[in-house]
Amino acid sequence: MPAYLLFLREAPVRDAAEMAIYGEMNRSNPRDPKLLPLSVYGAIEALEGEAPDGAVLLQFPTAEDARAWYESPAYQAAKVHRLKGADYRAMIIQGL
Template sequence: MTAYMIFTRESTQDQAALDAYHSKVRDSFDGYPHKVLAAYGTQQMLEGDPAEATVILEFPSVTAARAWYDSDTYQQVAQHRLEGSRHRVMLIKGQ
């Protein structure tokens, strides 16, 4: 069953670290089937506080999404994201 991973960047602490993340994250997807549904597009907040940025990824399953997210390759790249910004990341099982 399809799964969706949603990243919302709440704030940036270190732009250089965030730039390092952005320069490396694409390579972390090699071998992991996924689809980028939305990335850094214009947001229209209808309720709540706005995020600086949002990314929505689609994976074939929760297991596939966790395989990428938990991979050593992504976790090494993610250290730059964690150093450079405050994010919320959620995984949602599709219908």
């Protein structure tokens, strides 16, 4: 059953240098073959409530695969820079 990892950036980037480090670390890590990016900072049209500043939606075959990618040492090392650079929420959403 597919699962989705959703990142919501709550406000504009506060430290572009940290976000650049985060991006470079993600690009330099080997790409998980189970990860399928569905939307990466695409246009957002809020239908209810306030839209986040940005959103990333990643698909994985299972929630366990999503959690394994998120908890991997490589992503955890990059995550430090994302959290220094901007305010985010992250969640795993179980698909149908």
